[in-house]
Amino acid sequence: MTPGRHAAPYLVGGAFLASLVAAWEIAGRSADSALAAVLPPPSQFLSVLLDSGFRIGLGSQAVPLAQSILSTLLRVFGGMAIAFVAAVATGALLSLSRFATWCFSPLLYILAPIAPIAWIPTAIVVFGISNVTAVFIVFMGVYFILTIATLAEIRRIPEEYLTVAANLGARPGERWLRVVLPAILPGVFTLLRTNFIAAWMAVLVAEMVGLRDGLGAIIMMGRNLFNSDLIMLGMAVIGIAGFLVDRLLMLIGTRLIWWRV
Amino acid sequence: MSAPLATAPAAPAPVPAPPIFKVDRLTVAFPERGGTEVAPIVDFDLVVEAGRITCLLGPSGCGKTTLLKALGGFVVGRDTGGVVYRGRYLTEPTPDIVMIFQEHNLFPWLSVRGNVGFGLRHSPGEPAARRARLERMLGTVGLAEAAGRYPHQLSGGMRQRAAIARALVTEPKVLLLDEPFSALDVTLRRRMHALLRAVWTETRTTMVMVTHSVEEAIVVGHRVVVLGGRPASVLLDVPTEGAAYRDRYDPAFLELQKRIESLIE
Structure with missing residues (x-):
């Protein structure tokens, strides 16, 4: 394959995006455009950022944009990492006992559809306005679905793998570590990536309604100040950061957990 | 492909080989939907000698894979009989006996x-x-x-x-192979036959191989057991040691192949 053909999707995608932004910029630039008030063009909302030296907020409360991005990302990654490990562990424990699976399955299926956003009021009451709240909300948004996925992946493991491992002398614990775990990891991780968007949204909502920092808080601040530049800036940063994280997860999926069972 | 392996030398002088498996009135039945059961193997007897390659041959569904699994302890029959391995009834798989499955290897x-x-x-x-x-x-x-x-x-x-x-x-005592080469093309299969013989020459591991290819059974095995019917019975049990059976154009080879094929059809 030629490198040119390999790059084509990226070039076309990038060019299309660039022309959309350019059209937006031109339409928003023209004098007394109604569009500029609601959807300020990039030149307008980006200059706000430059003027304030990449800090957002009022006076002494202003925080660097990088710090907002970082705290949102840490919340999402923290919650997702804890949920991932916990879900694999729960799924594994449940798979050891059919009785336990029967007991807990209904609970999982009842809790899984509750949107993480619905946990926000409870979480704020229990944990207060803190990072724990945000991490908890991400956790609730991902944990149940991943536990269900882990159980499904364990059921999907070809029996021959376990028979072969046992036949070659592997004890139950070793079979779990050397066969079950690697066999389920790719599938569960793919679902984690799919659910990243949900986790990302949950944190943003939590930041908008409760926590006072992070990317969601920028949007809320813009709303309170009737500052559409700030709103647009927040949206652009959220979109780009989310895109980059998804790419990162995809890279982990294709480079580290690449095999298919 | 690297390292072409020479075919094994002519079979060693036939010393009476000690039995390693004694299939003793083995009955294996599986429950079916609707409460009935299907029994591919009923009151089956067979002796497998140590240090040789035994090939089990037969049409699909004749119970040869079930028999192989029973030899490995992966399937345990009714307690009216069973598989005796080195003087003991097998009740579960053991690292002594390693099985190579068709898929998910x-x-x-x-x-x-x-x-x-x-x-x-x-x-x-x-x-x-x-x-x-x-x-x-x-x-x-x-x-x-x-x-x-x-x-x-x-x-x-x-x-x-x-x-x-x-x-x-x-270094298992026994290697069980369940149609290990059925997914390969003819050329590759023949190379694998040579490889298996060469490995056997080096290790002298007892091997039991299930196959539905008559040629494969004769070429690889020291002994070919043809199964048929439902429940399974031994239709033919023939030694295939000696140089004649390593050459698939040899008249003796072709003669045996014809005989087995007419039995299976």
Whole structure:
């Protein structure tokens, strides 16, 4: 394959995006455009950022944009990492006992559809306005679905793998570590990536309604100040950061957990 | 493909081989939907000698795979009889008897070396000696250069060679093979036959192989057992030692092949 053909999707995608932004910029630039008030063009909302030296907020409360991005990302990654490990562990424990699976399955299926956003009021009451709240909300948004996925992946493991491992002398614990775990990891991780968007949204909502920092808080601040530049800036940063994280997860999926069972 | 292996030399002088398996009134039945059950093997008797390759041949559904699984302890029959292995009834799989399945043979997340070495930690010997054995086994099956590759990067023949190496590196007493080469093309199959004979010459491992290819059974085996009917019975039990049976154009070979084929049809 030629490198040119390999790059084509990226070039076309990038060019299309660039022309959309350019059209937006031109339409928003023209004098007394109604569009500029609601959807300020990039030149307008980006200059706000430059003027304030990449800090957002009022006076002494202003925080660097990088710090907002970082705290949102840490919340999402923290919650997702804890949920991932916990879900694999729960799924594994449940798979050891059919009785336990029967007991807990209904609970999982009842809790899984509750949107993480619905946990926000409870979480704020229990944990207060803190990072724990945000991490908890991400956790609730991902944990149940991943536990269900882990159980499904364990059921999907070809029996021959376990028979072969046992036949070659592997004890139950070793079979779990050397066969079950690697066999389920790719599938569960793919679902984690799919659910990243949900986790990302949950944190943003939590930041908008409760926590006072992070990317969601920028949007809320813009709303309170009737500052559409700030709103647009927040949206652009959220979109780009989310895109980059998804790419990162995809890279982990294709480079580290690449095999298919 | 690397390391073409010479066919095994003429069979050793026929010394009476001691039995390693005694199938004694084995009955295996599986429950079916609707409460009935199907019994592919009823009151079956067979003796398998140690240190030889025995091929089980028969049409699909004649119970040969069930019999093979019973030899490995993967299937346990009714307690009216069973499989006696070295004087004891088998009730579960043992690392002494390793089975190579038709499918899902290799772990996709491990390299060839990782796969072949999977059971090594449970096999006897010092770590250094075990590692040396692993490298030697990779060489024996011609995968020394491909040791770092992953199963999805291998051809079908390489995968089966890796599976054979993984089973043999732990030095089991018995190797059970369930139609191991059925997914390979003719040329590759013939190379695998030569390889299997060469490995046997080196290790003298007892092997029992299930196949539905008459040619394969005669070429590889020291003895061919033809099964048929439902429940299974032995239609023919014939020794296939000697140079004539290593050459598939030999009149004796063709004669036997014809005889078996007419039995199966």
